[in-house]
Amino acid sequence: MKPPSFAYARPGSLAEAFDLLERHGEDAKVLAGGQSLIATLNMRLSSPAVLVDVTGIPGLAGIAAAKDKVRIGALTTHRAVERSAEIGATLPLLAQAARHIAHVAIRNVGTFGGSLAMADPAAEWPACCVALDAELVLASRAGERRVKARTFFRGLYETDLKPGELVTAVEIPVPGKDHRASFMELARRVGDYAIVGVAALARAGAGKSGKALTDVRLAYLGVGPTPMLATQAMAAAEGKPAADAAAAAQAALDRDLKPTADLHTSAAAKMHLARVLTGRALAALAA
Amino acid sequence: MEHTLETTITVNGTRVTRRVSARQHLVDFLREELGLTGAHYGCEHGVCGACTVRVDGEIVRGCLMLAVQANGRTVDTIEGLSDSGEIAGLQAAFHRRNALQCGFCTPGMLMAAQDLARTRPDATREEIREHMSGNYCRCTGYHAIVDAVEDALKQSAQTGGKR
Structure with missing residues (x-):
């Protein structure tokens, strides 16, 4: 669909942008790239009176x-x-x-x-x-x-x-030199919204029994109202070699995540997939 | 506050200035104001890729950009790429491989494929599929499109990038 009518302003400085936002309050929406906003305008899920395009403000990119x-x-x-x-x-x-x-x-x-x-x-x-x-x-x-x-x-x-x-x-x-990162995501098609995804980080160091993961960090997308930092799973994995870390994190994960079903995926399937990704991501960190 | 704005865009090398409604999409501007109907409207919310055009050399969704956002910028459409011969090799490959039936998605497909040809001419078949995944086709089942893009990239490599 076409968006409803709105006014448009492209301030050239932060001060000018603050003026506009103050003047128009809740009637204004901030437009940056617009790749979510314009879609919601097209579908008329949102109908602001004014768009404040902030892309003309110098110094905000790079x-x-x-x-x-x-x-x-x-x-x-x-x-x-x-x-x-x-x-x-x-x-x-x-x-x-x-x-x-x-x-x-x-x-x-x-x-x-x-x-x-x-x-x-x-x-x-x-x-x-x-x-x-x-x-x-x-x-x-x-x-x-x-x-x-x-x-x-x-x-x-x-x-x-x-x-x-x-x-x-x-x-x-910037994480330390011996930190590794793994980002994994499952979606129905490339580029679709994630069913579940994980942003994983850890230091992979030489432990007593092979490579141990320390400073483990696991943040999930698509399985809660916000990005979810899985502190229980992180603590469970901490200091363990990859295979043990994965099993421990997977077992603890339901203390961190309480996913709700979406249109295509049940809560139980999301939880299962979150555990699968956890295993893959921790294995990748130690590889 | 302005609901219409004077907007200047260089489209396929020609500078045009129009007073446009703030709510007008770039693709509507091209189609309705300039009569460039190559970029198509499919889903109108950024999913199908039929409205793909280039802004300052990079492909974008024409339905997720307002014409006023393109003020002062350079826009290339399928008409420009076709007339200049830039995509002649791709067009020939699409023809050869039957990579279209109804043709509705084809301008967007060619814009996306040309972006790949410019940025990753050595793309594997898997990379072609990934790159083209933002463009929907309801006729071909995609295989012929991937075949055509693969063909065109190979041919371009053999002729040293010359078409």
Whole structure:
């Protein structure tokens, strides 16, 4: 369908954007890449009076790698993350996840910050940011504040963003040299929404009985109202060799996840698939 | 607040300026304002890929971009790619391999395939399938399309990228 009528403004600075958001309040929606927003407008699930296109604000796109953290500007496209040599070298989890995001034509336009602000529970970046313990930089007229990804996602499409506030960047601590990453996702077709996915990280070091996994981090998508950090499964896997870690995490996983059925997949099937992916991801980390 | 905006887009090499409604999709702008009906409307919410066009050299969904968002940018459509000969090899391969029946999805398929030819000309069959997965075809069952893209990439490699 065609979207209902709306007004459009493209501010050239953050200050101008804050003015517009203040003036129009709940009647305004922020437009970045628009790859979710315009679809919802087309389906008339949303009918804002004003779209505030933030893509004209300078300085909000780009990837900057420092020694121990990487800063990704909110307007950086999924494709730019996918193609970035710096991301490939420092945050391979993101490089692996990027190709699961819809299709190239959508990755060319959709943005990193937009995905986080949208907070779709089946989206890839929110789960990655939770696993990596990323910090979001939020800006408003009152100034800047920082919120950990692990507390930013509050509920289904619900975040810690206040009215008039924008995500401007994400800062991601770079895991140590001996950390490994594995992102896995099951979908009915390539590019579809995830039935379940996992963003996994761990240090794979030489333990007493072969390679042990430490600093295990498991964040799931598609199995809850928000990205789900599986703290019980992580604790169960901690310090164990891969095979034992997988069995322990799989056994503990129902203490972390209470998936609900979607159109195609029952809750029990989702739980089963989450366990399958857990096993595969932990095996990949130790491989 | 403006509901219509003066918008300038370079379409297939020609600069055009129109006053457009903020709600107008890029693909509607191309079809309704410029009469470029090669990009098709299928699902109108970003799933089927029939409306694929290039903006600043990268493929996008024409139904998930507003015309006003393309202000100041360069847009290439299937008409442009066809007229310039850029996709002649792909078109010939689609013909040879019967990679279309009704043809509704074909402009989007060719836009997506050409993107692959430009970015990963050595793509494997599996990579072709993955890349083309954002474009729906309701006639062919896809095999002939994948065959055609594979053919075109191979042929292009043999002729050193020249078509």
